[in-house]
Every structure is written in structure tokens, then in C-alpha cells.
Amino acid sequence: MKHKAMIKIVLDLVMSIMLPILMAFILTGQKAHEWIGVAMFVMFITHNLLNFRWYKNLRKGKYTAFRIFQTAVNLSVFICMIGLMVSGIMMSRYPFAFMSIHGGKSFARELHMLASYWGFIFMSVHVGLHWNMIMMMMRKAVRIAKPSGTRKVILRVIAAGITAYGVYAFIRHDIASYLFLKTMFISFEFEQYPVLYFADYLAMIGLCICVAYYAAKGIQRISPKRGKLKK
Template sequence: MILTGKTKVKLVVDLVMTVLLLCQMAYMMIGEAAHEWIGTSMFVLFILHHVLNGKWHRNLIKGRYSGLRIAQTVVGVLMLAAMIGLMLSGIMMSRYVFSFLSIEGSISFARTLHMLASYWGFLLMSIHLGLHWSMILGMARKMRGEKKTSRAGIFLLRLAAAAISAYGIFAFVKHDLASYLFLKTEFVFFDMSQPLLLFLSEYAAMMGLFVCLAYYGEKLLRRLGQRK
């Protein structure tokens, strides 16, 4: 499969955003300055992502909306709202990148908004990735010159998905993400004795869990749409 220049840029942008997202979740471990610079870079890449996928915006009011398309659109809009909330609250609290703006506002409100948008953004971006995972797998298969994945390959992929999802469930409970998603607490706990790589692996597993759930949800919605 020959990838066009635009497609290659899209893949690189999405890959870098995914890596940066994981780093952002470890903000207490990487430091505030790095967190702000990475967050700003991620927002720029997010804008670039939407520019590169401008066709999605132009087609929002065109065509029929199936269950799958509704799900993809809702996730996309909510993800955009989360990113805007992240950037606005981040600017209000900035002590490094945007400190020169001297924006006055409720730091308490900004902190709450930032935490809420951070964890929902993480969840939504993972779901967004999962809803497009079939396309990603298809591209990977064609790049390898395969028409279809072998039975052994399917078994290994499902085994890996099950293992990652199980680890993701463990990490979700361990880090108590539900408390942050639903504002049961306004302060995020970090175990500073935990190695950074272990922390990142646990968040990567949680991302894998949500990707897996969204991937199979996408397959279900596609099948339901085909029956109509």
C-alpha cells in the first residue's frame, strides 16, 4: 500500500498526539513547565488534526446518520469541547508558557475544569481511536501486503487485546479514574515512588481497554446498521 504525503502526516500527527496524551497524564512526574509546553504542543497538533481532516467538518450536515456515525460525531464534538476546556483552563493557570497574559479568573474553577476535561479528554480520545481501529488495522494489513489476517494472527491479536484490557481494568481501579471523571474528588493522587515508565504503561493499558471497548462497539453498531 502506497501512502500519500497527507496520509503520512495524519499518521504521524495522531501517533505523536497519543504519546503526548500519555505524558500529560503524568504531569506531576514530568513537572509543570514540561506539562504546559507539551499541552500547548498537543493543542497545536489537535488543530492540525482537524485541518487535515477538514472533510469531516464539511460533511457534518450531509448524508444519512447511522448509529455508528452518530456515535463518532458525538465523540468528536465532545472531544473538541474537552480540548477547548483544557486549553482555556490551562491558560488561566499557566505559570510558564502563558504567564505573560496575566489572565485573572477563578483558579479553583480553572483547576476543576482542567481536571474534568483532562480525564474525559483521555477517555474520549481513547474511544475515538477505538472507533477508527478497524481502519487502522486495515491500513496496517495492506502495508504488509496481506489481504486478510491469518487465524493465528487473529488469535494472537485477541489474546493481546484481552491481556491489555485486563491490565487496563486493574489500572482503572488502582488509579480510581471514576473519582476524577465524576468529580468525586478535586485532587489527583500521584504515587511519586512509582517509576514513570510503570505509570505510563498503566495509562497505556487503560487507553487500550477503552480502544478495545470502542472497537467492538463500532463493529456492533456497523452490524446493526447493515440489518436495516
């Protein structure tokens, strides 16, 4: 794997892990939340600069079913991140307090809620579309060269378990109500241990990765390889 591609994969993974931390606003507090958000946007900008060629090639090549799916996901991530950046700056009390933005707080809160939860979904799906590359990088890191049927079965059982728990966590945290702005108040169970809270969100990331990975495999089977441009 090329060095540039490895950096992009690492950035994807780190940003995906940072999302649950950012969503645990009650645990981190306002100041930490904002500065972690700034760090994430720096990584996001870096990621997009590394992908400048992908944007440049958007009008080139044939759009297969897989490329349409991949492009839609990538652009959705971009829109959500811009929405988070704009709304975050509007509501900032620390890093961007010097801008003294007044008004539009209600709109900013709604935009931040939408962009946060849809960004969580799309970022996780984005990682799922690159799961083959991530697994390849992990196999190389731990020096696994030969395929193993037993290992494959074990990994699939683990993936199935994480996916099932992710569905449970998705329902338990009522994520759909945030995705469609049915509520503006995020419920938080203070009796729940923080580690379990993060486990729930990591399981939901795993759910989205699994769905995206197998959806991509299905689309690629019925879609010719021409026109596919990786990001």
C-alpha cells in the same frame, strides 16, 4: 491509504500517547507539562484543519446509529480539547504568562481536571473507531499481505490481556473519581516506577480502544452504511 488520511491517523496516535505524559504532571514538572500541552494543541489544530471537510458535511447525509456515535465522540474530543486549552491558558505560568490572567483559578482547575480525564477517554475511543485503518497501515508497514488465523488468535489474546489490565488500572487509579470531580487531588504512588505508571495508562488507552472498536463493529452490523462520513 491516502497521504492525508495517514497524517491524521499518525496525529491521533501521537496525541493519544502524549496524553499519559501530560497526565504525569508530577513526573514532568510544570514547565515541561505546559510546553508539551502547547505542542499537543498545535497538533490538534492541525488535525482539525485537515478535517475541515468533515465539519462542513455535518449537516449533510443520513445520520445512522454509527454516524451518531462517531459524531458524538468527535465533538466530545473537540469540546474537551477546547476546555483544556482555555483552562491551561488561564493557569499558565510559562508559555502564556505574558497574558497575566488573574482570577478564575479554581474554575480553571476544575475544568482542566474534567477536560483532561474525559479527553483521555474520548481520545482513546476516537482512536478505537479508526483501529481498522491503523491496523491496515501497520500491516502495510511490515509488509503483511496474507491473513493468518494463528496471528489473529495471538493478537486477540494480547488484546484481551491489555483490556483486562486496563480495567484493573482504571480501578487502581480511581479514574472515575476524577471523571466526576469527586476529588481534586490526584494521587500518585512515588514508590511506583514511572514505566509502570505509563504502562497503566497505556493499558487504559488499550481498554478504551478495544471497547470502541467492538462497539463500532456491533453498531455497524445493525446500521446501514449510508450517511457514514469518516473523520
